[in-house]
Amino acid sequence: MEKFEKLSGIAAPMPLVNIDTDMIIPKVFLKSIKRTGFGKNLFDEMRYNRDGSEIEDFVLNQPAYRDAQILVAGDNFGCGSSREHAPWAIADFGIKAVISTSFADIFFNNCFKNGILPIVLPQEVVDVLMKDAEKGANARMDIDLEAQTVTTSDGESFAFEVDAFKKHCLLEGLDDIGLTMAKEKSIDAFEATASQARPWV
């Protein structure tokens, strides 16, 4: 996995609440057996007309935001299905961080597996960042994972919380299957005990 340390990029505002995984990547694009290539269909139904032409006023179609690397989104981002195609599409588009007041649980976890940093901040802070994002291409936001800060284009800085283990994995770009396999002895021991206690499993 690609490391995430610092990011300085354009932030796109998407204030809509409850942006679900069907919006992020509609199911017609789930039929690939690969992990890549989903970026062109990110937010497909919001982004394109039926004939494939772009819907001009959709944020990521506006010239200022076509290269956005950060999303500032409304509450409960990523709700709905478990499809990892959602973070795959976000990453494939080039977005590396999403900021919201809350995220759906499965989506939140999926982000960390794909080098994307989901940042939870209180409403009043997200409001400030949303305003900053609305300034367009001239407003670059800075995210420092090590220091756990988001800084607006005006230099206003906000601290955020992140799980220590997840932070470590992102900073180092670690493959967590490898980490877990290093604990194989614990798993073996657990299996031995559990198969005695609950042999029907």
Added chain:
Amino acid sequence: MSPKTLYDKIWDAHVADEADDGTCLLYIDRHLVHEVTSPQAFEGLRMTGRTVRAPDKTIAVPDHNVPTTAGREDPAQMTEESRIQVDALDSNAKEFGIHYYPMNDVRQGIVHIVGPEQGWTLPGMTVVCGDSHTATHGAFGALAHGIGTSEVEHVLATQTLIQKKSKNMKVEITGKLMPGVTAKDITLAVIGETGTAGGTGYVIEYCGEAIRDLSMEGRMTVCNMAIEGGARAGLIAPDEKTFAYVKGRPHAPKAGQWEAALEWWKTLYTDEGAHFDKVVTLKGEDIQPVVTWGTSPEDVLPITGVVPSPEDFTGGKVEAARRSIEYMGLTPGQKLTDIQIDTVFIGSCTNGRIEDFRAVAEIVKGKKIKEGMRAMIVPGSGLVRAQAEEEGLADIFKEAGFEWRLAGCSMCLAMNPDQLSEGERCAATSNRNFEGRQGYKGRTHLVSPAMAAAAAITGHLTDIREML
């Protein structure tokens, strides 16, 4: 020892390793797999030279892409991409030696219906699947939740998940339900109360008399939609109904082990005085038959209500409601019972079980669906289909004008040929009314099976209590 919740007990019984910061390796007893979220995980194993650690605890079935019309073995019924996904599951199941129910097996069906039906899902287990509706299995007192594909690969390789414990939330439904009110109305009413993010960070335990009174099928319906309320999982403590449902199923504990299993299962309840971080209580008597009007499962109203105005809401929900009302083609103030329906979809992992079909048969017996109505009933598994045919339900459906389909996820998420067209309005027993969920620009109203049946007859959203 301090009192524990049901969630605490199952969690504690599955921690294989705990780091100082509370990050745990949670051992997984059952891993269910379907064709959409698994190919990249199996490919990951191949690329890293890893294998499936516990193939005997891994169960696969194709459900999302499969056509539900007769003759579906004919490859022409599937798009090439769908076929590739189903074929990939076929070959991955063989290559890694996991349990498998192929499309032409009578036991094939929606993964969350097949698991319990075959006795794979048992009380006190940890169950995961690359599918958010894994919460369904919580009806057995199993800790069950959806995971992404990277986690699918992680479970395949290690039979564990890296997890931190969630908080405990209690949802109590007291007293009795009124006539015409079902498990679906309970679970939608709860989401209407808590919102779709209300459960984020929690595992919900559903309890109370109205929950106890539900059949296992009803309990599965309630837990199925825990995820729609944002919760990691939903749980219901196992009881005699649970044990009776499980007993004798193909993969349930056999004679020699049954007693030992039962003994442990009977300890799986929340201790008196155990701590919940959040409690929600609804009176069973207050729950009415409900429908959704918008494009989020939290957009729930009693069928007697009217379409709201965006101004009825606050914050970000104002704009979301405006967008929903426009998308759904509705007018604020419009009576919900005046909403005309084009299509009725009965099925899905929420409501594709035998009891759901019995409820439908009760409403439609001897009646005809509204002229011009497209109405389909899609069993959750081949065995549900067989049972419905044996009970004579299928004949009732066909005589009423319903299409009687083969098992699969079908129009719940419309990855197979069963889709809504632009602007088509559907009363659906499924779980999500998101934009485009059932087809591009399709419009979904979530309802109970009985309410869907009623809408098929009258042609509009209908208060089921008027037909009882």
